[in-house]
Each structure stands twice: as structure tokens, then as C-alpha cells.
Amino acid sequence: MTSMFALWTSxxxxxxxxxxxxxxxxxxxxxxxxxxxxxxxxxxxxxxEGPNRLVVDLMGARHALPRDNYSDVxxxxxxxxxxxxxxxxxxxxxxxxxxMVEYKVxxxxxxxxxxxxxxxxxxxxxxxxxxxxAAVSAxxxxxxxxxxxxxxxxxxxSNHAPPARQLSQQRRxxxxxxxxxxxxxxxxxxxxxxxxxxPGSNVSGIVTADIRxxxxxxxxxxxxxxxxxxxxxxxxxIIRVDNITDLNEREAVEPITTVAHRINYGTASELQTxxxxxxxxxxxxxxxxxxNTLVVNDIQRVQDAVRALLSExxxxxPQVSIQAKIIFVDRTDLxxxxxxxxxxxxxxxxxxxxxxxxxxxxGDGTITLxxxxxxxxxxxxxxxxxxxxxxxxxxxRLTSPSLxxxxxxxxxxxxxxxxxxxxxxxxxxxxQATPQVTTLDNTEARIKVGTDVPVRxxxxxxxxxxxxGAGQGVFPxxxxxxxxxxIILTTTPHVTANGNILLELSAERSSAxxxxxxxxxIKQTQEARTRVLVEDGETVVIAGLTQSERTEVRSGxxxxxxxxxxxxxxxxxxxxxIQRDLIILVTPHIVRGSN
Numbered sequence: 001m002t003s004m005f006a007l008w009t010s011x012x013x014x015x016x017x018x019x020x021x022x023x024x025x026x027x028x029x030x031x032x033x034x035x036x037x038x039x040x041x042x043x044x045x046x047x048x049e050g051p052n053r054l055v056v057d058l059m060g061a062r063h064a065l066p067r068d069n070y071s072d073v074x075x076x077x078x079x080x081x082x083x084x085x086x087x088x089x090x091x092x093x094x095x096x097x098x099x100m101v102e103y104k105v106x107x108x109x110x111x112x113x114x115x116x117x118x119x120x121x122x123x124x125x126x127x128x129x130x131x132x133x134a135a136v137s138a139x140x141x142x143x144x145x146x147x148x149x150x151x152x153x154x155x156x157x158s159n160h161a162p163p164a165r166q167l168s169q170q171r172r173x174x175x176x177x178x179x180x181x182x183x184x185x186x187x188x189x190x191x192x193x194x195x196x197x198x199p200g201s202n203v204s205g206i207v208t209a210d211i212r213x214x215x216x217x218x219x220x221x222x223x224x225x226x227x228x229x230x231x232x233x234x235x236x237x238i239i240r241v242d243n244i245t246d247l248n249e250r251e252a253v254e255p256i257t258t259v260a261h262r263i264n265y266g267t268a269s270e271l272q273t274x275x276x277x278x279x280x281x282x283x284x285x286x287x288x289x290x291x292n293t294l295v296v297n298d299i300q301r302v303q304d305a306v307r308a309l310l311s312e313x314x315x316x317x318p319q320v321s322i323q324a325k326i327i328f329v330d331r332t333d334l335x336x337x338x339x340x341x342x343x344x345x346x347x348x349x350x351x352x353x354x355x356x357x358x359x360x361x362x363g364d365g366t367i368t369l370x371x372x373x374x375x376x377x378x379x380x381x382x383x384x385x386x387x388x389x390x391x392x393x394x395x396x397r398l399t400s401p402s403l404x405x406x407x408x409x410x411x412x413x414x415x416x417x418x419x420x421x422x423x424x425x426x427x428x429x430x431x432q433a434t435p436q437v438t439t440l441d442n443t444e445a446r447i448k449v450g451t452d453v454p455v456r457x458x459x460x461x462x463x464x465x466x467x468x469g470a471g472q473g474v475f476p477x478x479x480x481x482x483x484x485x486x487i488i489l490t491t492t493p494h495v496t497a498n499g500n501i502l503l504e505l506s507a508e509r510s511s512a513x514x515x516x517x518x519x520x521x522i523k524q525t526q527e528a529r530t531r532v533l534v535e536d537g538e539t540v541v542i543a544g545l546t547q548s549e550r551t552e553v554r555s556g557x558x559x560x561x562x563x564x565x566x567x568x569x570x571x572x573x574x575x576x577x578i579q580r581d582l583i584i585l586v587t588p589h590i591v592r593g594s595n
Contacts (some may be wrong), residue, residue, distance in 0.1 A: 017041075017066035019091045019111075022083070024076055024126040031076030031118040035093055037061055037111035045105050051079075052097040056105065056114065061091040068110030068128045072497055075123035077101060077116060080498070168215035172239040175219075177207045182227060186241060189220045200242035200325045203229060232301075244549075255298045256282060261294045261306060265316050268294050274313060278305050318592040320493040320501060322445070323436040326509050327579040328526065330429040336401070340419040341392035347413055348387020353394050355417050388414075394553050396572040398423050432485040433509065438591060441495050450486010453512040453521055483523060492590060496533075501588045504531050505542060509582070526582045536590045543584040 017039030042059040086092035201253040268287035283298030399419035439445035510525040528543030556571025
């Protein structure tokens with residue numbers, strides 16, 4: 001068994017070859033992925049989740065791709081591609097998918113072809129950079145022919161990163177120069193490429209170089225750079241070679257052209273600063289505010305550079321819709337229980353603070369009124385000889401009890417009046433705010449729902465009109481400023497290359513209350529400031545705060561209030577518990593329009 005496995009492995013390594021390219025092309029309603037391999041290939045494939053991935057192992061292959069990771073794909077349902085030499089004879093290709101879809105894997109004359117369902121719609125072809133121009137051309141032609149019958153429709157616009165720099169597709173050359181004049185070198189490149197190459201009158205120099213299997217345009221550019229020369233190709237395909245000094249002198253007398261560049265998505269004044277460094281010494285630029293254009297007066301080389309730069313800068317900026325949810329819950333639990341006593345003597349002393357003097361003191365069922373009725377709650381002392389009157393917890397009555405019980409007990413010539421007060425309340429305040437705002441990428445947005453509270457500040461040291469010594473005749477001056485309160489959301493989004501959103505966000509919930517003293521208002525604020533990276537449509541909790549406050553007060557008759565079991569009858573208990581909860585959630589969405 002071991003020998004058969006070794007023989008099988010050796011066979012795979014014998015016909016396997018280098019993996020040179022990964023190309024993605026649209027094909028009808030599917031996405032076609034070509035993994036180019038020089039030579040035969042054996043493979044195994046499987047899927048993984050978290051994130052969704054399709055993994056393909058190429059047996060007996062060698063990694064020869066320009067890079068290992070391609071995080072800027074974002075097309076055809078494929079988010080990114082990772083490649084690696086998984087082991088000595090296995091190349092692993094991992095396709096990170098937007099969602100798990102149906103797929104098929106089959107061998108192809110150029111290597112291995114993977115066909116996946118395309119959930120995103122039409123997209124442009126993509127390649128990792130190939131060493132075989134024929135492979136790319138054949139793959140693209142085949143995908144275009146297959147997708148021709150498909151009905152074209154609006155496609156959701158997405159934010160793609162700039163594509164990776166493609167390798168030159170020109171014919172490759174291997175040549176050696178030894179003390180060769182530069183004119184002979186240019187003639188050799190012209191003969192090999194079929195291009196017309198014209199050297200300037202002051203182009204001279206001796207070249208010694210050994211070129212091994214390089215694109216001819218890359219090799220010629222490297223040789224000219226070593227000689228201090230530059231090459232320019234005109235619209236007719238003629239390449240002119242000059243040294244830098246002659247090029248500058250020619251530009252000094254070159255005619256000036258005027259071109260109006262229309263700005264579509266930005267503003268002319270914003271882009272003018274970026275274009276200014278490209279101008280030559282004779283060039284000028286003006287911004288037309290009414291037509292939103294940039295008028296550039298300069299030589300043709302500068303006009304071409306301006307046009308190329310504007311194609312990169314004047315692009316549709318993605319918009320981001322940001323929805324926040326601010327939840328504030330304030331709960332107050334209050335429990336109060338108190339017992340107050342008043343002891344009266346019918347023929348002696350009375351402390352009429354809890355009850356008036358009207359009472360059935362002798363128990364015959366007849367209420368006896370005093371000579372002058374005393375309003376309840378007033379501390380009036382009635383003196384009537386040698387007797388005892390007492391008050392217990394008179395000053396500790398509950399302010400707004402929900403239950404009050406009154407009991408009276410007559411013992412001889414004394415009457416004991418007992419007041420039982422009880423209060424239990426729950427106050428719940430639930431404030432929810434859902435502000436939503438849409439803004440351009442890298443542009444701050446602010447939304448506010450609240451009140452501007454005036455704050456009056458008195459400066460006693462200011463004023464004038466006084467005479468005499470210092471500090472005399474100075475009138476205070478009052479100034480009024482405003483303080484913002486309410487729900488305030490400030491955010492600046494940035495859409496990253498891989499479709500995530502970087503948020504710089506500030507969320508505030510505030511209110512103003514009157515202060516107990518003469519300072520005016522007290523501003524209560526719950527605020528969160530953060531910088532967080534989230535995915536498109538992902539909800540993230542950026543702040544959470546729970547504040548609990550517990551207050552317990554016991555007051556009563558000394559000594560008696562501390563007695564076991566019966567001590568509750570001689571004291572007043574106040575128990576208050578306040579809990580405040582604050583939660584701030586944010587959900588950003590990239591607003592995608594149709595092309």
C-alpha cells in the first residue's frame with residue numbers, strides 16, 4: 001500500500017507544472033475562474049464557512065503567481081483570492097465568496113476551470129497577471145461569447161479597489177549588447193517590435209546590457225533610463241527618443257493648447273488644487289463655477305497628464321446611510337414606611353402637631369371639642385397641669401403616602417393616636433431615538449433633534465459707569481449663551497477597498513434641568529465617541545452604560561428603633577433604587593445605485 005501511494009505521488013509530481021495565473025471572467029449568469037497550470041493537474045476541492053470559502057488544492061503543482069493574496073477582486077461573487085504553496089507538491093487556491101453558491105470544477109486544456117453561480121450580476125474580467133497573453137485572450141473571448149445571449153440590465157454599483165498593476169503583455173526579448181551605440185540598440189528594438197523608433201539629434205551613448213526573457217518595452221525603458229533618455233509615443237505609434245534636456249527645451253517652445261475639462265462628480269474648485277502641480281511653467285488653470293469645469297492652458301503633455309489624473313479623481317463617490325439607535329431607560333423604585341405617635345392627656349398636656357384637640361377622650365362616644373380648634377399640623381402646646389404628652393417621629397412623616405392608617409387607643413385619661421404611612425412607587429422612563437443620515441464618503445454628517453437651552457452668565461466684575469474707588473459703581477453684566485441638548489449624531493464614514501466601512505462617530509443624548517441653586521441649569525449628558533470598522537449592513541454596539549444608585553434612610557426614636565423585631569414600629573424606612581441604562585447601536589449601509 002505504501003509503495004503504491006509513493007508511486008502515485010511521484011506520478012503527480014512528474015506531470016504537474018507551475019501555476020501561472022488566476023483569471024475571472026463573466027459567463028452568462030455564472031462566474032468562470034480559470035487556474036492556469038503548465039502541464040496536467042490533479043485536484044481536490046472542498047468548502048469552508050466563517051467566512052464562506054471554496055478551497056482547491058492542485059496536486060503536484062508549483063506556485064508561480066506574481067502575488068500570494070488578492071484582496072481587491074470584489075466581482076462575480078468572489079470577494080478575494082488567497083494562494084500559497086501549501087506543501088512541497090500542493091498549491092492551494094482559496095476563493096473567499098460573498099455567499100455559498102453552487103459550483104463545478106473541471107479540467108481545462110489550460111489548467112483547471114471553476115464555474116460558480118453569479119449572484120451579483122455583470123462584471124468586468126479580472127486577472128492576477130499572467131505570463132501567457134494567449135491564455136488571457138482565449139479565456140476572455142470564450143467568456144464573452146458565452147455571455148452574449150444574456151440580457152443586459154442595471155447592475156448594482158460597488159466600490160472596487162484599484163486593480164493590481166498588470167505585467168507587460170509585449171513580446172519577450174533576450175539580447176546582449178556590448179559597447180553598442182545607442183542608435184544600434186534602438187534599431188534592434190525597432191526591428192524586434194515592428195515599431196517606428198526615431199532618436200533625437202542629441203541622442204548618443206554606449207550601451208552594455210544583457211537582457212534575459214523580458215518584455216521588449218520594459219527592457220528598452222530600462223536601457224534608456226540608464227542613459228538619461230526618455231521615450232514618448234505619439235498617436236500614430238511612432239516612438240521618439242530624446243534626452244531630458246532636449247525634451248525640456250522642446251516643451252519651452254511647444255504651442256499652448258486650451259482644454260476645458262468637465263467635472264462630473266466633484267467640484268472644480270476642489271480638484272484645482274490637485275491639478276495645479278502638473279502644470280508647466282507656462283501653464284495656467286482656472287475653475288469655472290457656473291459650468292463646473294477646469295480650463296487648463298498648457299502643452300499637450302500636461303493636457304494628457306491632467307486628463308489621466310481627472311479620470312482617477314473625478315469618480316462617483318459612494319454614499320453611506322447610517323442609522324443609529326439610542327436607547328435610554330431610567331427606572332426608579334421607591335419604598336417608604338413610617339409610623340408616627342401622638343400621646344394626649346384629656347385633662348393635661350397636649351402636643352397638637354399630628355392631630356387637633358378634637359377627640360373622644362372619655363370613651364362615651366361623644367367627641368369633645370376644645371375651646372378653640374387647632375388646625376392639624378401646627379405645633380400647638382396645650383398645658384393642663386401635671387401630666388405627660390409625647391410625640392414620636394412627628395417630623396418624619398411621608399410627604400405623599402399612598403396608604404395612611406389612623407388608630408386611636410384610649411387608656412384612662414390618655415389617648416394614643418398612631419399614624420401608619422406607606423408608599424411604594426415605580427417610575428419608568430424609556431426614551432428611544434433612531435436618527436438616520438446619508439452622506440458621501442469621507443464627508444461629515446450631523447443630525448440633531450433637540451433644544452438650544454439659553455444659559456445666562458452674570459459677570460460681576462464687568463460693567464462701567466462707576467466713579468470713586470475701585471469696585472464702586474460697577475454694574476454686573478449678564479450674557480446669554482446657548483447650550484445644545486437632545487439627540488445629536490455626528491459621523492464621518494470611509495468606505496475601504498474591501499467594502500467595509502470605517503466610522504468616526506459621536507452620539508450624544510443630553511437634557512437640561514433646573515438647578516436647585518441660582519446657577520441656572522444642569523446639563524445631563526450621555527455621550528460616546530469612537531472609531532470602528534464594520535461591514536456593510538452590520539449592526540455594532542458602540543456604547544453601553546448601566547448606572548445603579550441605591551439610597552436607604554432609617555430614622556426613628558432612639559433606642560427603641562434598634563430593638564429586635566419590634567424596632568420597625570418606632571422608625572421610618574426609606575428605600576430608593578435608581579437604575580439608568582444607555583445603549584447606542586449603529587448600522588451603516590453603502591448606498592448602491594444603478595449604472
